[in-house]
Amino acid sequence: MPTSKKPLTRWKGFWLKGKRVVSTNVPKLKLVKLYNKRSQFLGNLAARNCSMLLDSVGKNDVGPFHFRIELPQYKSFSYSANPVTIEVTRDPQPPVLSMEINEKVTASCSVSHSCPAIPPRFSWSHPGNILHRSKKLNTWKWETVSTLTFSPRISDFNKPLNCTVHYRGGKKVTSSTIIKI
Structure with missing residues (x-):
């Protein structure tokens, strides 16, 4: 069978737990059963991004994980x-x-939060104009802010204003404050 002299441009990335593959950009590669339906390789290796999304994280998912990259016809490296x-x-x-x-x-x-591709959703207990913005805090951490603006009525005072944050996977958490004159 003849071999091609054409350089391959497909970079392969693997997230591993020990020697078991938990996420990859290689289609149809069999993953460890525990991670098969829960992990997704989000990164773009050509842009030096090896991000992985892991859903339904539990106490068995703490790691350690390490990354391996394979560059056909070049060196491969495990971190x-x-x-x-x-x-x-x-x-x-x-x-x-x-x-x-x-x-x-x-x-x-x-x-x-740690996943800019899927930021949390916000809901407010009062109607008004809502603005959302996100910013990168560091390599692993992002901040998302929801700002609500409205003209208060007399009936709004001394009542709670709630902000609820909805995370992927169904978790939600609320903070509340009283609207005071």
Whole structure:
């Protein structure tokens, strides 16, 4: 069978737990059963991004994990000396809620998270104009802020204003404050 002299451009990336593949950009490669339906390789290796999404994280998912890259016709490398671990918490932290009242109520609700591709969703207990923004805090952490602005009525005062953050997988957490004159 003749071999091709054409350089291959398909870079292969693998997230491993020990020697078992838990996520990859190689289609149809069989993954460890525990991760088969829960992991997704999000990164673009040509852009130096090896991000992995892991759904329904539990206490058995803490790692350590390491990354391996294979560059056909070049060197391959395993980052086993630089393992990654996951901090698993049962419930997310409540959002930070702040409010200013002038002629309008402006309330901001913020959370930090680790997946910019799938940020949390926000809902408010009061209607109004809502703005969302996200920013990168560091290599692994992002902050998303939802800001609600509305003109208060007399009936709004001394009532709670709730901000609820909805995470992928069904977890949600709420912070509340009282609208005061």
